[in-house]
Amino acid sequence: MTVLRSRLDPDDPAFADNRASMLAKIDEVEAEHAKALAGGGPTYVDRHRARGKLLARERIELLLDPDSPFLELSPLAAWGSDYPVGASVVTGVGVVEGVECVVIANDPTVRGGASNPWTGKKTLRAMEIAEQNRLPLINLVESGGADLPGQKEIFIPGGRLFRDLTRFSAAGIPTLAVVFGNSTAGGAYVPGMSDHVVMVRERSKVFLGGPPLVKMATGEESDDESLGGADMHARVSGLADHLAADEHDAIRIGRGIIARLNHTKPGPAPTAARDPRHDPAELLGIVPDDLRIPFDPREVIARVVDDSDFDEFKPAYGSGLATGWARLHGYPVGVLANAQGVLFSEESQKAAQFIQLANQADTPLIFLHNTTGYMVGRDYEQGGIIKHGAMMINAVSNSTVPHLSVLLGASYGAGHYGMCGRAYDPRFLFAWPSAKAAVMGxxxxxxxxxxxxxxxxxxxxxxxxxxxxxxxxxxxxxxxxxxSLPLFLSGRVYDDGVIDPRDTRTVLGLCLSAVHNAPVRGVRGGFGVFRM
Known part of the structure; x- marks a missing residue:
């Protein structure tokens, strides 16, 4: 039998302490999430509604299939900066007419939806996810362009957004822009470079320069409608492919466009899933508040994978890293989970072999982080820890199956790299509120x-x-x-969000479904030189 048995005791005082600490951290994260949900605050929200307009998340909700989930990405972007939490944009993965899409929606209640430096980082991360997983990209546009006081940090990297839109089209990844209001200056290039464009009559205003700028640049007198109105773009310039009567109609048209994409997932569908045998609510009590105290990651795995079934690979060798095979929401996965924090030579070699096997079997990999890094000291240096750690990092770097990372506890030093941290391009990376990441403790x-x-x-x-x-x-x-705390790291878009541990199985399931929109293929013999 490969079903994991739990040794967790919910009546243990240590469990109760861990749970209380985790719940306090979750409350802190949720308080910051509330700031993002509030947008520009009551005054600007009320002003926006008074104009008969929908909020960004309301537009997303109408766009998505009824009762389908929305995996919001980077909701804490800009935390700790001079800009509002959320970075004036909402991004995520959702299902439209049965098709998983990446959605990017400007929040016009925050400085008119203008882009600040963190808006760019968050938007580009969402576009990276769309590109890697070949997900159609939908932009719900209402933006005044760049937030001009911060232009020095926006202008150069912002150009990549427009470049990538054209590359999406060339790669056969559909792009759709639904324009609800102003789309000015750089914002005008989003519809300009999208495959499909929907505009709202008497609402959408798309121009490189508005009437004041045109007056200053050319002396020409003009008005919004003749310069960039939806009717003009539908009848004269040809920029608008569809002219909608109102916002609801625009969303209806957008859904119809996605329905006609003839989008299908490659590869086999997932098998029937079975819930874990152990209660996911108990995930709250596993990680100690003091990350120097070890915990068994199998207790996490038992509450995340299907039927708590985990076929462990090399359980007696390199015991500081648990590796094995499982299914999650019906998808086959390989799991690497730090058991004792430190990675020795044995764990590194075991990981490299396991990653190779996953690539041979075209199986996605899930990395569960709790590591203080690779072991140091004279004996370990003489024993080859550098070359063995390099072997693991080589395998992670050149593996081509999808990688999903979740930071549970510590993620320090080169161990963060070997466990597929942000710099190693996991398809998705999330953190628990208990996580910490830095060069070292x-x-x-x-x-x-x-x-x-x-x-x-x-x-x-x-x-x-x-x-x-x-x-x-x-x-x-x-x-x-x-x-090193999750709020700080998430604010810099170093992860895709801080999640409640109880949601881990659901989040990973949504991610696995998303990554299967692209072919899941492992590398064959392309790992380069392993220093033996």
Whole structure:
């Protein structure tokens, strides 16, 4: 039998402490999510509604199939910056007429939907997901273009958005723009470079330069409608393919366009899924508040995969990394999960072989992070930890099956890379509220800097007091702790969202469904040189 047995005791005081800590972290994340949901705040929301317009999420809800899920991406983008949480845009994966699509919707209640630097990062991440997984891209447009005070950080990277739209079309990935209001300056190129364009009569205004700019540039007097109105673009310029009577009609037309794409998924459909045998609600009590305390990732796996069935690979070798085969919502997957935090040579070699096997079997991989990195020390260096860690990173880097990553606990150092962190292009990456990611733990980093500072002072013949050292350590630990937390990392779009642990199975299932819109094929012999 390969069904996992749980040793978790919900009556254990440690479980109760872990659960309470996790719930407190979830409350903190949800409070920040609420800021994104609020958009520009009551004043601007009321003003928008008074104009007879729908909010961004209302447009998305009408666009998607009834009662179908929406996997929102990067909802905390811009957290901790000078810009509003959410980055004035809503992105995610949803189902339209039975077709999974990436949806990008400007939030016009936040500075008129103008794009700031974090809008660009969030939008480009959503487009990357659409491209990697060959998902049709739908833009719900109402934007005043670039937020001009931040233009120095928008202008150059923003051009990639328009380039990528044309590349989507060349690659056969459909693009659709539904324009609900202003689409000015750079925003005008979104409909201009999309395959299909829907505009709303007397609402849509699409122009490179509005009447004031035209007056300044050419001296010409013009008005919004003749310069960029929907009727003009439908009858004169030809930019609009469809002219809608109102927003609801525009969404109806957009749904019809997606229905006629003749989009089908390649490859076999998932088999019938069975719920885990263990309660997913218990995921709240698994990860300790102190990440230095180890936990068994099999307890997580048992509450995420179908029927809690996990066929472990090499269970007696490299026990600090659990690897094995399972199904999740009917899709076959390979799972790599850190068991004891540190990755030794055995874990690295085991991971490299397992990744090769997954590629031979065209099987997606799920990485569950809780690692402090690769082991250091004289014996381990002499034993080849560098080349063995490089072997694992080589395998991750050149694997071509889809990778999905979830940060459960620590994700430090090169271990973050070996477990397919953001820099290694997982198709999706999410974090639990308990997760932390950095070069190393705060205490370790402060300790390293302390040693370096003492040696530097000694070499220069300067005094270095314990008071100086304690102050430096405290400052560094506080800084690294703050910069390694999920809200900070998610705010910088280093993940695709911070999720409630209880939603892990659902989120991964939605991701697996999305990645199967593109062919799932492993690399055959293309891993390069493994240093043995």
């Amino acid at each position: 705060p205490r370790q980093l402060a300790g390293v800097l302390s040693i370096v500072a003492r040696q530097s002072a000694a070499a220069k013949g300067r005094d270095y007091t314990e008071e100086q050292d304690a102050a430096m350590r405290e400052m560094v630990e506080n800084q690294i702790e703050a910069e």
